[in-house]
Amino acid sequence: MAVLLRKTETKGKTEALEVVESARETVWAAPSFVADLFLGQFRSALLFPYPEQDPEDRCIGDAFCAKVAAFLKANLDADEVDRTGDLPKSVIDGLVQLGCFGMKIPKEYGGLGFSQTNYDRAIALIASHCASTAVWLSAHQSIGVPQPLKLFGTPEQKQKYLPKLAAGAISAFALTEPDVGSDPAKMTTMATPVDNGAAYLLNGEKLWCTNGPVADYLVVVARTPSIVEHGREKKQLTAFIVEKTMPGFEIVRRCDFMGIRGIQNALIRLTNVRVPKENVLWGPGLGLKLALTTLNTGRLTLPASCIGGAKRCLEICRRWANERVQWGQPIGRHEAIGVRLARMAANTFAMEAVTWYACALVDRGGADIRLEAAMAKMFSSEALWELVNDAMQIKGGRGYETAQSLKARGESPDPIERIMRDSRINTIFEGSSEIMRLFIAREALDPHLKVAGELFNPKAPLAVRLQSAWRMLKFYARWYPRQWFYNPRARTPGVPWALRGHLRFVRRASHRLARAIVHAMGRYGPGLERRQMVLWRAVDIGTDLFAMSAAVSRSARMLSRHPGDSTPQMLADHFCREARRRIRANFRQFFSATDRRAVKAASRFLDGDMAWLEEGIVR
Ligand SMILES: Cc1cc2nc3c(=O)[nH]c(=O)nc-3n(C[C@H](O)[C@H](O)[C@H](O)COP(=O)(O)OP(=O)(O)OC[C@H]3O[C@@H](n4cnc5c(N)ncnc54)[C@H](O)[C@@H]3O)c2cc1C
Structure with missing residues (x-):
């Protein structure tokens, strides 16, 4: 039974990977600062000077x-x-x-x-x-x-x-299903061609569709008949524009959540909804690619909304930490609260630095923003969650009290409680933090997989693997030694003296990161895909390096505009110091043995061997 389960699991995983892999954008037609960082290259011209809005x-x-x-x-x-x-x-x-x-x-x-x-x-x-x-x-x-x-x-x-x-018609996007969260390969909503391909009949259920109950038009992703490629079945996901007036379209129920309670979100049922072929978006089989490509820029909205939430918390906390006096002084002057305030301000500065940079790249064109946007989303949503937690602590009991209750007592109705509930979803939807890390890791490994991928593919013929080994030898003989040297005197023009050390750190650490990735590939081979914590650390280091660089660049730009104001430099410096601590810790435990122990413990836990821990609760 266990063997059968493992086989099913492996098949499901392979299928999931194949579906996502076939929807990937495989070409890097334009440069990316972040992609280069993972290769040990600090391409300052891509980020310095910090782009300004026209x-x-x-x-x-x-x-x-x-x-x-x-x-x-x-x-x-x-x-x-x-x-x-x-x-x-x-x-x-x-x-x-x-x-x-x-x-x-x-x-x-x-x-x-x-x-x-x-x-x-x-x-x-x-x-x-x-x-x-x-x-x-x-x-x-x-x-x-x-x-x-x-x-x-x-x-x-x-x-x-x-x-x-x-003009006000409302739209929505429906991909998720009860069994399809992060894994689109399990999609069951079917789109069956009828009338010689003139239309499709859509059947299935779509879960958590935001705007669903009020939408006039929806993008619905559904399975169209599979095709056979190289003798193997290939699942096809296709995107359709569905109109709410089409017969068979039904809102089953509105879903309610912990936060963002004002949204309209629904479970939708499609029963023989006839959609003309003219409503296919892009083309049959391109539905997931469309969704992923749309999200490349689409997910930049999320860090922007995180910035809004963070700024609101800053405004509330600055006021409160000055006003509230305990133990003889305003709470903001106590060191423990001051440290939280500094972290909140520095992280907000960094969130803005990465997000406005990614936005500027979209506006300017000529850059590939896949990694920058994914990092902006992941970094900002996690930073906001930490920041709201700090804000809650700083406001104490008043942070936990609802705005309505505060108002009723005649106090300032600061909605930290609501902001906390509202912000929790950000690390889950539009690509959960885990899926963002997998995505970033996949793209970061791409140049190496292009060189050496076939060597690790057990299904590849021997000749192909030998060819790959030769290609790999040629590439790494030149590339790898370069990762041990960096030019400590390399300068990035316009960066104030006080922040130059941080950029030297980024240059050095990007080489170290590139080496660590190659070491991980050598150590685990194809098994690296299962070593998520190793990949996570690589991604987290890369993200911090990107955020450091963006923060330094933004502060240099602000300083050049307002030479008398040293606060942006202060924030960038503080962010970089904290980031360096995280990066060092991640390098130290890059191949930590604790991961395997944790996996073993989790496995025993899942098998129910620790069910005794759950005793003593009301079931
Ligand atoms: C308020 C709200 C609004 C939404 N709006 C929309 C919408 O408009 N349209 C739409 O299509 N969807 C929408 N969604 C769905 C949302 O995008 C999904 O919740 C999200 O994709 C995650 O799917 P899931 O919740 O089923 O989690 P699952 O995929 O079941 O994952 C559960 C956990 O496991 C982790 N996990 C999954 N796979 C892996 C892996 N391979 N490795 C490591 N960890 C993994 C996940 O990160 C997560 O932490 C919405 C959801 C909510 C709650």
């Missing part, structure tokens, strides 16, 4: 954000939305009128045609006031119909849908 574009963003802020302040009570679970219709109408539902839709289709930076600035602002509202807008245009339509739609599809979406 002044004209900035003016557009400033004016829009000012209008939205005034509207939100006057019309949207975020705690009321949290309490009732409803975003009032008047607010939605007002947001439509302001153009919020068309921020990412090109002007020719009636949208605002915003740059990525302005769109993210607006989302950060809105999230600082009401995270639920930010999720409404993000589900609509970061992953909903407009973005994939813009990227992959036909002119007819764009003409048909984009003007309606800019």
Whole structure:
């Protein structure tokens, strides 16, 4: 039985890998600062000087954000939305009128045609006031119909849908199913071609579809008939535009959550929903690739909304830590609270540094932002969670009390309790932290797999493996020795003296990281894929190196604009010092034996051998 289970598990894993692998973008057509870091190259020209928003574009963003802020302040009570679970219709109408539902839709289709930076600035602002509202807008245009339509739609599809979406028709994205969370290979929603391929009949259930209950149009990913490639069945996932008025489309129930309670989210059932072939997005079999490519930029909305939440916490904590006096002084002047405040401020600075950099790359073009965007999402969502925890501690009992209760007692209704509930989801949806790490690790290993991958493929013929071994020898004979040397005198122009040491650290550590990755490949071979903690450490080191570089670059840029203000430098310096501690710790335990012990303990735990630990509870 156990053997059978393991075989099924292995088959499921292989299938999952194959499906995701076939949807990967395999080509690196444009440069990436992060991809190079993993190869031991610090390409300063890709990040220095820190890109600034075009002044004209900035003016557009400033004016829009000012209008939205005034509207939100006057019309949207975020705690009321949290309490009732409803975003009032008047607010939605007002947001439509302001153009919020068309921020990412090109002007020719009636949208605002915003740059990525302005769109993210607006989302950060809105999230600082009401995270639920930010999720409404993000589900609509970061992953909903407009973005994939813009990227992959036909002119007819764009003409048909984009003007309606800019005018307030709401959209959603439906990939997840009860058995499909992080593993799209298990998708069971079927799209069966009918009428000689003129249409498809969609059948299945889609879970947790944000905006689902209110959406007019949805991108639905479903399985179309498999094809046979090299004698093997290949699963096909295809994306469709589904309209809510199509017969057979049903909202089964609205789902409720711990936080972001104002979103509309549903379990959806599709029963023989007839979708014309004209509504296929991009092409049959390209559904997952479409979803992943859309998310490359789409997931940049999430770090922006994390920035909004973080800034709100900073504002609350600065006020409170000055005002609240305990043991003879304001609590912010006690060292333990001061350390938390400094970390919160430095992490917010770094979150902005990575996020606005990634946005600038999207606007400027000519760069591959896959890794930068994934890191911005993972880093910011985790940093926000830590930051909210700090904010909760700093506000003490008042952090734990609801805003409504605080208000009723006549105190400032600071919604730390709500922000904590609202922010927890960020490390789970739009690619959980684990899936982000797997994704980043896969892309970081890509150059090595291209050189040596076949050598580790037990199914590859001997001749191919020998060829791969020869290619590998040639590559590593030149590349590997270079990873032991770095130029300590290399300078990045414009970086203040006080931060140069941090960049030297990044240069040196990127070589060490590149070596560690190759050592891991040599040590575990194809088994490296199962050594998640080794991969995690590589990813975490890479992420911290990226965040350090971005923070230094941003502070150098700010210093050049305002030479009298040393605070950005202070924040970058503090962030880098903390990051260096984490990086050193990760290198020290890169191949830690504790991982294997933990896996063994977890295995005994899963087998029920430790069920005695669960005694003494109410079942
Ligand atoms: C509020 C909310 C809104 C959402 N909105 C949408 C939406 O609009 N459209 C949509 O399609 N989906 C949506 N989702 C679904 C969301 O994207 C999924 O929750 C997410 O993909 C994770 O899937 P899961 O919850 O089933 O977790 P699972 O995939 O079951 O994973 C459970 C845990 O295991 C980890 N894990 C899984 N695989 C691995 C692995 N190989 N290695 C290590 N760890 C692993 C995961 O990271 C996670 O921690 C939403 C979910 C929520 C809660």
